[in-house]
Amino acid sequence: MVIVLESNIRDDDKQRIRRFLEKNSLRVNEIAGEEETIFGAVGKVGIDPREVEILPGVQRVIPISKPYKMASREFKRENTIVDVRGVKIGGNRVSVIAGPCAVESLDQIMESAAKVAESGAVMLRGGAYKPRTSPYAFQGMAEEGVRILKEAGEAYGLPIVTEIVSSDHIPVMRDYVDVLQIGARNMQNFELLKKVGALGKPVILKRGLSATIEEWLMAAEYLLASGTEDVILCERGIRTYEKATRNTLDLSAIPVLRSLTHLPIIVDPSHAVGVRDKVPPMALAAVAAGADGLIVEVHPCPECAMSDGAQSLYPEQFEKMMRDIEVLAPVVGRTVSRRTAAKTGHDRSGAKLEAKRAAGALALSGAAGPVVCAYSGGRGAYAEIAIRRFWDNGATALSAANFREVINAVLGGGADFGMLPIENSLAGSVYENYDNLTRCEDIEIVGEVTIRIEHSLLAPRGATVETVGSVYSHPQALAQCDEFLAKYPLWKHIETASTSGAAEMVAAEGDITRAAIASGSAADIYKLETLKSGIETNPRNYTRFVIIARSGEVVCEAPNHASVIFTTANEPGSLHAALGIFMKHGLNLTKLESRPIQGEPWRYRFYANVNLPDGVGNSVVSGERLKTALAEMEKISHDNGIVQGVRILGLFNTKELS
Helix, strand or coil, X not given: CEEEECCCCCHHHHHHHHHHHHHCCCEEEEEECCCCEEEEEECCCCCCHHHHHCCCCEEEEECCCCCCCCCECCCCCCCCCEEECCEEECCCEEEEEXXXXXXXXXXXXXXXXXXXXXXXXXEEECECCCCCCCCCCCCCCHHHHHHHHHHHHHHCCCCEEEECCCHHHHHHHCCCCCEEEECHHHCCCHHHHHHHHCCCCCEEEEXXXXXXXXXHXXXXXXXXXHCCCCEEEEECCECCCCCCXXXXXXXXXXXXXXXXXXXXXXXXXXXXXXXXXXHHHXXXXXXXXCCCEEEEEECCCHHHCCCCHHHCECHHHHHHHHHHHHHHHHHCCCEECCCCCCCCCCXXXXXHHHHHHHCCCCCCCCCCCCEEEEEECCCCCHHHHXXXXXXXXXXXXXXXXXXXXXXXXXXXXXXXXXXXXXXXXCCEECHHHHHHHHHCCCEEEEEEEEEECCCEEEECCCCCCCCCCEEEECHHHHHHCHHHHHCCCCCEEEECCCHHHHHHHHHHHCCCCEEEEECHHHHHHHCCEEEEECCCCCCCCEEEEEEEEECCCCCCCCCCEEEEEEECCCCCCHHHHHHHHHHHCCCEEEEEEEEECCCCCCCEEEEEEEECCCCCHHHHHCCCCHHHHHHHHXXXXXXXXXXXXXXXXXXXXXXXXX
């Protein structure tokens, strides 16, 4: 049963309820959700729910009708997110696990790890003990294979996944393996499930060869009831009469499971189809169907593989597949997970990045050590100017091609921070970044900086205003200079990805008929003439940038602002009720922006900036006041399966620079 506790329950009442349940031979799990705190009580002995409902502090009791209790959506309404050494499976992410079917040698697994890490995999898979149909087939390298796999994972910053086929292997795997995999043939090996569940480690549970969805969830229940809280379901195809592929990939299981369970769901297209050229399209189909991740076989030389070479991707095929997933993910409201530590090689220098973080080098002030901040554009971009001014030239500015690449640099560990424009005082909001922040659950806002924007008309040496026929710049910059441009109606306005990119292009072409609108700094960098400065329509032209970092890596001690996103039910007064909660708790909204929810016409999510009054900062960090307001607002929020109610994008301080 699920026992929903009163929001203001006293600690002694909570403990009294727990003791009562445990006395009746029920196992109790406390789950603190966005909306409410519950006790999930499961066990062999049943009690009358009315006996629980009358206890002080109990709001209501919900009996669980499913035979699988802890795995059911009734037990936990919010989707579970499994955290494996910083890699998160679930939520809005698509996490990709890759590697060879079997560990064959140190060189083979090192090369495999290097290739999949470089292409974007977040975990490394490989079999050390291989349960094969034939007793004469390659059975794996056993304990040595586990150690080799661990060495490769450490070298490239990847947690490792391997199959456990017998409880006898637990002593070997306990300290080496990050995620234990239960294969299809062992899905209903209940004694193995109980012993693996008791370890408390994350487990990937593959669907049995001919298992129904209910049988699959009952197997998951064995793991959950035995002690682990982190179970990942893996659809790998089921056996049917069809022989064109190795198995039949049941992608319809994904939406069915989504309604039945809170557990994350991944797909193994390699074992499902058994033919390498059919793996990428089925991987993309799995993402489109709503899978939280993929587990894919990749081998540096599939034709030499000792196991499942026919279904193993070449590294270049895997790289292409990852690029395609990067394109598809935003279309279905997802973002692709990336590891913090990038490829490091045999010297395991990835530890340097971890040591840097542990030493406090990610202090926002930069005082504890040098930081790298990514930005969109080239040298002379306004974001680069913001980085230079914010850190007083104490940070390294890392150029990226676009806003998504800024985020990817932070997610992948190539940058400590990212600088993203979010709003201009004249041209309005940068909607692309509102959407980027919504999609990326592993990114949070840790700071905010506002700088004055002064535009200049730049052109090659010898050019004059009279020679100009075309003007290049970012669309925001063109909009901010509309009054100046209106004086020259014959000029063509050509949009570019950034103001600095426009300046660089004009400088490279050397054509006096072409000019760029960019910063004054860009004139010096690209050796251009300043034909006119201060051409923005309004001298009070400011751009607000947000500083982003990976979630949980930077803590603001006393924030004065917060950014949140939320959705509301599609009914009269729902937005009014949500905003009234901010007022009720003394939280001043300084910004409210609506954005359409992809795939749901005429429904919107709201992005809000909240000013936190003096003296509230520390209490907000601990979850008091703002958390209370958001928890109350959650009661009227609508969970649509993509945006999960209310989410804090960041708690931070603001800084204004001249």
